[in-house]
Amino acid sequence: MFEHHGWITICESAADDEDNSRLAEIVERLQHRIQQIDSPYLLDLRWMNGEPFLHMGGFSNHRTSPEILDLFHYVGAIAPGSYGLLHLRDDEDPAHGNEVRVLALVRGSVTEHTEPRLSPCIPTLEDPAAPTGRAER
Template identity: 35%
Template sequence: MIEFNGWVRLALSTDGEGEDHVTGAVQGVLPFVDTVRGHDTFPLIQARNGSYYLHVAGNANHQGEDWTETEQLLHKVARRFPGAYGVVYLRDDEDSQGNNNAFVVYAVRRGVVECLPDPFLSPCNPVIEE
């Protein structure tokens, strides 16, 4: 089973400059967002109080295109929005890198996507499961 949930605030800069152009940048990434949406995953961009947010979530029996495309979307967003920041939690119980009993956190910040260990919900057994 693979599951992921998270959010990224879309921003063109870290100092708030140029944010009047963020709507155009969002329009440029929407076609890719629409191609990621599948049976077991959905990305969504929403505006709240003048700021844009990308929300992603998915749950599937096995890793497949859903997570691969979502991870590609995170990298595309990080490149297009260098001031973006947020987190996406991923759990893959078939992970071959030793994280099959843990979540990992994809942190988006300053144009980079980094995969980090999760300190809050891991190890899944016994922290959140028996």
């Protein structure tokens, strides 16, 4: 199972600058990229109070493609002032199958960490599986 939930505040640069002349172009590029992904994922790019935001989420049986992770990195590359978080749960990840991971986008760089409030998934989020088989009599 692969679950993800995230958000990004889209910013051209980290400078506190009122002149975001490239911001509309950046949003247009992101909109095009989102249309290419066109899938059952939640991908919502919209302007709120004069600022663009991207919200994403999804839940599938397997991590079948890296599109969402690629999109998260792509935003950092084209809009290095952007910031946001993407929470991931992938029970097929051999190194982190019992963890919720969080990707943090800050100043164009993405780092990955374990989310301590939701990990380990078992027993934090789910009960351990019941033992299988019958007791010998």
